[in-house]
Amino acid sequence: MTMPREYRGLHVLAEELPPSLAADVEVVWQNLFERCDKTQRDWYEAFAESEHRPQLLRAFACSQALAELCVRHPAWLIELFSTDQLLSFLPDEAWQAELSALCTDCDNADSLAKILRDFRNRHWLRVVWRDLNRLADMEETVRDLSRLADACVEIALAVLHRQLVVERGEPQSADGTPQQLVVIAMGKLGAGELNLSSDIDLIFTYPQAGSTVGGPRVDDNQAFFIRLGQRLIKALDIRTADGFVFRVDMRLRPYGESGPLVISFDALEEYYQDQGRDWERYALIKARCIAGDHQEGNRLLTQLRPFVYRRYLDFSAIESLRDMKSMIQREVVRRQLQDNIKLGSGGIREIEFIAQCFQLIRGGQEPALQALKLQVVLPELVKMSCLPAVVVDELQAAYRFLRNTEHAIQAWRDEQTQQLPENDAERVALSIAMGFGEDVSAFQHALGEHRQRVAAHFAHVIAPPESELEGQHLSNNRWRTMLDELDRDSVKATLEEAGFDDADEAARLLVALLNGASVLRMQGRGRDRLYDFLPLLLEDLCEASSPSATLLRLIPLVEAVLRRTSYLVLLMENPGARSRLVELCDASPWIARQLAAQPVLLDELLDPSSLFSVPEKAGLTSELRQRLLRVERDDLETQMEALRHFRLAHVLRVMASEVTGSLPLMKVSDYLTYIAEVVLEAVLDIAWQNLVDKHGSPVPAGDDQRHFVILGYGKLGGIELGYSSDLDLVFMHDLPSSCVSDGDRPLDAGSFYTRLGQRIIHILTATTRLGALYDVDMRLRPSGNSGLLVSSFTAFSDYQHNQAWTWEHQALVRVRAVAGDEVLAQKFARLRAEILCKPRDILVLNKEVVSMRQKMRDHLLSGSDKNADFDIKQGTGGIVDIEFMVQYAVLAWSHQHPPLTNYTDNIRILESLAEQGLISTSDTRTLIDAYKAFRSQAHRLSLQEQKGLIADTALGTEREIVSRFWQQLMLSP
Numbered sequence: 001m002t003m004p005r006e007y008r009g010l011h012v013l014a015e016e017l018p019p020s021l022a023a024d025v026e027v028v029w030q031n032l033f034e035r036c037d038k039t040q041r042d043w044y045e046a047f048a049e050s051e052h053r054p055q056l057l058r059a060f061a062c063s064q065a066l067a068e069l070c071v072r073h074p075a076w077l078i079e080l081f082s083t084d085q086l087l088s089f090l091p092d093e094a095w096q097a098e099l100s101a102l103c104t105d106c107d108n109a110d111s112l113a114k115i116l117r118d119f120r121n122r123h124w125l126r127v128v129w130r131d132l133n134r135l136a137d138m139e140e141t142v143r144d145l146s147r148l149a150d151a152c153v154e155i156a157l158a159v160l161h162r163q164l165v166v167e168r169g170e171p172q173s174a175d176g177t178p179q180q181l182v183v184i185a186m187g188k189l190g191a192g193e194l195n196l197s198s199d200i201d202l203i204f205t206y207p208q209a210g211s212t213v214g215g216p217r218v219d220d221n222q223a224f225f226i227r228l229g230q231r232l233i234k235a236l237d238i239r240t241a242d243g244f245v246f247r248v249d250m251r252l253r254p255y256g257e258s259g260p261l262v263i264s265f266d267a268l269e270e271y272y273q274d275q276g277r278d279w280e281r282y283a284l285i286k287a288r289c290i291a292g293d294h295q296e297g298n299r300l301l302t303q304l305r306p307f308v309y310r311r312y313l314d315f316s317a318i319e320s321l322r323d324m325k326s327m328i329q330r331e332v333v334r335r336q337l338q339d340n341i342k343l344g345s346g347g348i349r350e351i352e353f354i355a356q357c358f359q360l361i362r363g364g365q366e367p368a369l370q371a372l373k374l375q376v377v378l379p380e381l382v383k384m385s386c387l388p389a390v391v392v393d394e395l396q397a398a399y400r401f402l403r404n405t406e407h408a409i410q411a412w413r414d415e416q417t418q419q420l421p422e423n424d425a426e427r428v429a430l431s432i433a434m435g436f437g438e439d440v441s442a443f444q445h446a447l448g449e450h451r452q453r454v455a456a457h458f459a460h461v462i463a464p465p466e467s468e469l470e471g472q473h474l475s476n477n478r479w480r481t482m483l484d485e486l487d488r489d490s491v492k493a494t495l496e497e498a499g500f501d502d503a504d505e506a507a508r509l510l511v512a513l514l515n516g517a518s519v520l521r522m523q524g525r526g527r528d529r530l531y532d533f534l535p536l537l538l539e540d541l542c543e544a545s546s547p548s549a550t551l552l553r554l555i556p557l558v559e560a561v562l563r564r565t566s567y568l569v570l571l572m573e574n575p576g577a578r579s580r581l582v583e584l585c586d587a588s589p590w591i592a593r594q595l596a597a598q599p600v601l602l603d604e605l606l607d608p609s610s611l612f613s614v615p616e617k618a619g620l621t622s623e624l625r626q627r628l629l630r631v632e633r634d635d636l637e638t639q640m641e642a643l644r645h646f647r648l649a650h651v652l653r654v655m656a657s658e659v660t661g662s663l664p665l666m667k668v669s670d671y672l673t674y675i676a677e678v679v680l681e682a683v684l685d686i687a688w689q690n691l692v693d694k695h696g697s698p699v700p701a702g703d704d705q706r707h708f709v710i711l712g713y714g715k716l717g718g719i720e721l722g723y724s725s726d727l728d729l730v731f732m733h734d735l736p737s738s739c740v741s742d743g744d745r746p747l748d749a750g751s752f753y754t755r756l757g758q759r760i761i762h763i764l765t766a767t768t769r770l771g772a773l774y775d776v777d778m779r780l781r782p783s784g785n786s787g788l789l790v791s792s793f794t795a796f797s798d799y800q801h802n803q804a805w806t807w808e809h810q811a812l813v814r815v816r817a818v819a820g821d822e823v824l825a826q827k828f829a830r831l832r833a834e835i836l837c838k839p840r841d842i843l844v845l846n847k848e849v850v851s852m853r854q855k856m857r858d859h860l861l862s863g864s865d866k867n868a869d870f871d872i873k874q875g876t877g878g879i880v881d882i883e884f885m886v887q888y889a890v891l892a893w894s895h896q897h898p899p900l901t902n903y904t905d906n907i908r909i910l911e912s913l914a915e916q917g918l919i920s921t922s923d924t925r926t927l928i929d930a931y932k933a934f935r936s937q938a939h940r941l942s943l944q945e946q947k948g949l950i951a952d953t954a955l956g957t958e959r960e961i962v963s964r965f966w967q968q969l970m971l972s973p
Contacts, residue, residue, distance in 0.1 A: 062412070341451075348402045479494070588943040633689060712728065722938070881962050
């Protein structure tokens with residue numbers, strides 16, 4: 001048919017195109033008008049002359065597939081425009097609603113196939129139009145394509161399920177619960193990042209075994225769902241005259257193509273637990289339930305999460321990703337895919353690998369990294385200091401550019417390809433689609449720059465570390481030869497040659513380790529990792545001051561991780577962390593034991609800037625708050641784990657800073673105390689919220705206080721915590737018993753605060769995978785173990801005024817509120833000062849303090865200790881003598897010198913005694929120096945896991961000074 005002259009408007013339009021595209025567009029325009037009726041022709045002619053003319057030209061020039069759809073279905077573009085769908089955003093709920101309405105009367109497979117294909121093609125046309133004309137950004141394009149696929153799978157499954165129930169009966173569990181197929185989307189569909197011509201990767205499963213009910217015959221559930229799955233695949237995948245809906249790929253299911261099409265939840269979980277491979281973890285990162293029983297599907301994915309995201313840092317993920325990338329690179333070379341913007345160097349897959357590498361390594365500890373979408377994950381890596389902001393900005397810009405390029409390539413013929421075109425017309429069309437007009441070279445230059453940046457960042461994250469190259473060096477060959485032979489004499493000789501101080505003992509340890517049952521039971525990759533790690537460790541040990549002793553300390557750590565050798569990979573991947581491990585364990589067996597007990601702490605060795613610097617208290621508070629914000633507030637178990645990991649990590653940092661000399665003694669105790677205070681405040685918050693959720697709050701409306709404080713005694717109160725110190729605590733509240741909580745299960749104030757105290761102790765002392773937070777001693781509360789767990793302020797005041805022993809007032813010298821309400825804390829501080837400032841009979845006080853000190857010495861020092869080495873803490877002239885003198889001075893003189901009650905730590909109290917003129921400045925300084933010397937020595941012994949005993953001749957001057965002051969102050973009052 002010759003096109004009437006009045007319908008030749010696009011001939012002029014086509015002249016605006018490059019010659020390589022103009023002729024094809026003219027043909028499309030002529031073919032379109034041949035299929036149109038007069039009304040449609042008029043519409044197209046008017047549309048071509050409207051302000052939408054550039055959009056029409058761009059769409060027809062850059063997508064032959066779109067143009068062909070318009071020719072075959074000229075009414076679709078008219079309908080999309082008239083309903084405003086062509087030029088506007090389509091909300092999430094619209095997709096399924098529209099398709100569901102279309103399928104209302106669908107009663108056979110052929111009609112369903114027709115509806116699905118028309119629905120897909122019409123919306124594909126809309127998505128491509130909006131994408132090519134930049135009416136939608138890349139994020140909207142992939143979202144719309146994913147919603148399109150979601151709707152097709154969900155509605156098709158619902159229709160097919162209804163039809164099959166009529167034929168076969170309804171599948172039910174053994175207890176009669178109706179069962180539905182659960183469709184799990186993987187890959188780009190799972191993440192909501194589908195491209196224009198993507199396959200959809202699916203897994204079919206169902207909750208429980210059982211059989212059909214109400215049908216002509218009984219089928220077991222698996223047979224029913226396999227038949228249903230087959231029909232669903234056919235409805236989506238089979239190519240008809242109308243094309244296909246989506247190509248369906250089921251190869252990611254358990255056992256791949258050789259496995260059953262559908263298995264139950266139990267079978268699926270058992271497979272991943274027993275046989276799941278690293279690439280399957282990688283695939284499950286993007287898993288999402290898209291059809292069927294969503295509630296059960298989400299429950300399944302929650303149960304599978306521990307398989308995907310390890311609770312510990314999992315650097316073995318890098319190995320797996322390297323293997324996958326190497327396989328892809330080999331395929332790229334074999335198939336000459338260097339111009340593939342997905343698989344080639346600097347392509348989409350490398351950006352995905354970077355994000356997923358961090359997800360697999362850290363996702364178990366950082367729930368924010370468990371997000372499905374790559375563009376949600378990347379910014380989190382900046383927040384967690386995993387990648388610099390500039391790197392993430394470049395990766396995100398490259399990802400958008402590459403995905404837009406991918407869509408432009410696929411829009412041309414609706415083909416599943418990411419290969420850059422070679423044909424001139426296609427290259428020009430691609431350049432136009434990407435906003436570069438006919439300047440193909442400018443587009444190629446921009447593309448090349450993005451790919452170069454991606455390749456560089458990918459190499460930095462995924463490339464093998466220098467340590468792997470070192471492992472091939474001749475200096476390490478001796479270790480590999482030694483381990484392969486494993487003869488004790490040759491091991492000893494090699495170690496002697498390397499400079500090990502006790503080569504015989506080191507040889508015995510190594511041979512015992514490698515011939516032990518745990519190592520002999522190891523198989524495959526785990527054993528290979530161990531034998532790759534040991535040469536690197538032995539080489540680093542040569543730099544230790546005592547290689548053999550350090551090896552002895554490290555072997556328990558190696559044994560502890562034999563079943564989770566990803567920790568060995570962490571150390572192989574990070575030579576700096578391995579070096580710091582040797583350095584710290586060389587300095588302290590305490591640190592080695594902590595790491596062996598909790599290998600999760602190896603994470604802290606990765607960043608020396610944080611390992612050897614401890615944040616101030618405000619920083620600690622902020623960090624812990626951020627950790628807990630990532631945990632559901634009703635998930636007490638995870639909250640407890642987060643608290644324990646926080647405390648362990650920061651105590652390790654303090655240890656590391658002390659043994660390397662970057663943190664002085666007084667700061668060590670300060671930071672250990674800050675850690676405890678921050679933890680206690682968080683524990684109080686969690687316990688309070690937990691109790692309020694159950695019973696409501698006992699605090700009257702309008703009152704923003706909790707009326708509760710935690711009092712810290714002893715080392716906690718005195719800001720002198722050590723690494724193994726327990727917490728001496730007392731709980732106090734000041735609400736009258738008439739107050740009752742406002743929940744469904746109300747409690748009076750006394751009962752509420754008692755339960756609050758019990759919950760706090762539980763959170764602190766419960767043994768979890770990471771151990772207990774702290775040991776807690778509550779014996780210093782009024783009346784000791786026979787007293788109430790939580791004292792009211794009135795009862796505490798009365799006890800201190802009328803019943804407390806002198807030693808209890810001594811203890812009051814070193815007590816302060818460490819968590820809870822500031823108002824009650826100040827109220828307690830005034831009470832404490834009042835008690836300490838009471839006038840006392842000096843002679844009676846002196847006698848009681850001296851008597852208590854002697855009882856303590858007799859009880860805590862055995863007969864052998866009295867005559868052997870000096871006990872730094874309890875020995876005559878030691879730490880406790882100084883503490884007792886300070887406590888005596890406060891109790892004796894505070895009524896005349898109230899400033900003595902201002903502080904709870906010994907050093908500042910001694911300084912106050914000097915300021916009040918009670919002790920000379922020189923004597924005060926001498927006592928303080930002696931106190932610091934004792935505590936410094938005690939800390940060093942603690943880190944070496946030695947008792948607090950030193951040679952009887954050690955620190956003689958300091959002991960003599962303290963004894964002289966004791967004589968003057970306590971024995972000659």
